[in-house]
Amino acid sequence: MNLTDEQRRSYLARVGYDGPLEPTLEVLTALCRAHVRAVPFELLDGPDGVIPGIDAASVYEKVVVRHLGGACMEVNNLFAALLGDLGFEVTTHASRPWLPQDRAYTDTGDHMVLVVRIEGVAYLVDVAYSQLIAVAPLKLDGSEHTEHGWRFRVVRAQDGDDHVAQRAGAGGRWSPIHRFTLERRGGEHFATILALYLTPGTGSPIPRTLMCSRVTGTGKVTLVNDVLIETSEGGTERSSRVDTPEAARAALARVFAGHPTLAERGTRIWQRLVGDAATAPTSAAAAPAPTLEETSA
Secondary structure (H helix, E strand, O other), X not given: OOOOHHHHHHHHHHOOOOOOOOOOHHHHHHHHHHHHHXXXXXXXXXXXXXXXXXXXXXXXXXXXXXXXXXXXXXXXXXXXXXXXXXXXXXXXXXXXXXXXXXXXXXXXXOEXXXXXXXXXXXXXXXXXXXXXOOOOOEEOOOXXXXXXXXXXXXXXXXXXXXXXXXXXXXXXXXXXXXXXXXXXXXXXXXXXXXXXXXOOOOOOOHHHOOEEEEEOOOOEEEEEOOEEEEEXXXXXXXXXXXXXXXXXXXXXXXXXXXOHHHHXXXXXXXXXXXXXXXXXXXXXXXXXXXXXXXXXX
């Protein structure tokens, strides 16, 4: 997608950015910070039976014109279009999220990430992921970056040429976030993933999962069905249950601050997936809600 001047201005206004636009690391970092604070991560289309368009033009209409959010293959793809328009060298890649309960990565490269090269140096960039990741671009050389007491880095995989994004909290232990290849992956690859996840009858958990998140001033807040995960200063994480309509409305109001349409839609989905199942007189309860790192984005 080639942005017009008006579209570029509207996009930058949507994320609240009015700074310089040269293709530098400082500008890239500032754009990342503005983007994640303004645009929520959300997978509301899946539970509503909608297969969204993931091309940059469709996502522009959704995120900028309609003032909504989106998932990785939507929002990161749109962000790549903006960066390219501003003169950055940017490519899209496929990443495999880490599943702690299985002690393995997902089988498919179902998370889109960006690699941006500035003066010959490659950086991992990601403005749309469900769980806690670095907001700032990360060099691919293993150097550490700290945000709110959490440390982040990207290292080479020990068993190949892939790279692994990692984080460490207050306990100091490095844990994998996802594993990505430097081989480019574009719309055709992610359209296949989207069909696999959202086409009825595939057995995917996405249509039965309410998942949304938002970067805050002190970390991140994420809701996955009836599980609220909050990361905060000092590299700490806390999980709690969202088991009443009042609690659900409050949690969704935090995630979707400034986005009342999304908050209302999320509340309806929560009631259908969690609230109705909890009060059903039979055993037809919803599937157990996955935790933050059990569901890939």
